[in-house]
Amino acid sequence: MSQTFTAFKGLSRLASGPLSEVALAVQKAGPQAAEPIAIFSDATGRAVDLDLRGDERALSARFAEPAAPPPAEEPASEEPRGRGRPKLGVVAREVTLLPRHWEWLNGQPGGASVALRKLVEEARRLNGDRDRERAAREAAYHFMSAIAGNLPGFEEAARALFADNRRRFVSQIAAWPADIRDHLVKLAYSDRAE
Known part of the structure; x- marks a missing residue:
């Protein structure tokens, strides 16, 4: 599954999708942007810094998703093998x-x-579901802290988020800009049933 990213220009969503697409949108909006632009990983909610130098082709190449590496052939060697089973991805720790x-x-x-x-x-x-829910709450909190930390009701919204009280969380962020509100709900609850 590919990672997705979301860029915000001020409090409005600018672009969302694979990193190469978001980087292109940010580069195009950057020179005339009156508001700061921030790019966030949807997986972690953390801001990412990108090198946006170059033309469209250079950006696409720099941020393209890497293709799966071809299977490596093991060279014939007389050296003793280490512990683990490297061909299976098993390493000793x-x-x-x-x-x-x-x-x-x-x-x-x-x-x-x-x-x-x-x-x-x-x-x-x-624990898979619980771990995914915890990671989603943390991603939403990181994003919320970075972009909405000064908005009214932030602390109560954070409490509701970590209490896993969706109804209270949504009511606390109801007056926030729609793009931020929608992105927060997506980060925190998109993997769960309504």
Whole structure:
């Protein structure tokens, strides 16, 4: 899935979409813009800085989404291989646990690595929705802090956002500029049912 970005000129949305499209829109609006332009990652809600030098072709090339790399052929080598299974994307890392944790892990079928992978996958499955909701709230908060921190009701809106009280959140931001309000609701709640 490709990342999307949104640019705001002052309190109005200028463009939204892939980074290459947003960068072009910002470059075109930049010279005559009377209000500051800010670009935000929709995934994190954080502002991003872009190098907008060059013509349209240079910008498109600079911010184009990278194509998937071709599978690398492993060179024939006599060097000993390191730990992990690099072809599968498995790399060895250090994990610090108490002795009783290692004892339990080592007693599991397949050993510590298999047991840890199973635990991680189970946690991802069980907590995936909650993790996505938390990330969405944080992205909305980062965006809201950067662009609407001085708007009336900001603190109450932030409290409602983190309390996961959608109705109260929407009522707190109801008087804000429509583009900001709509983008906040999209960031915070677009992945959830009404």
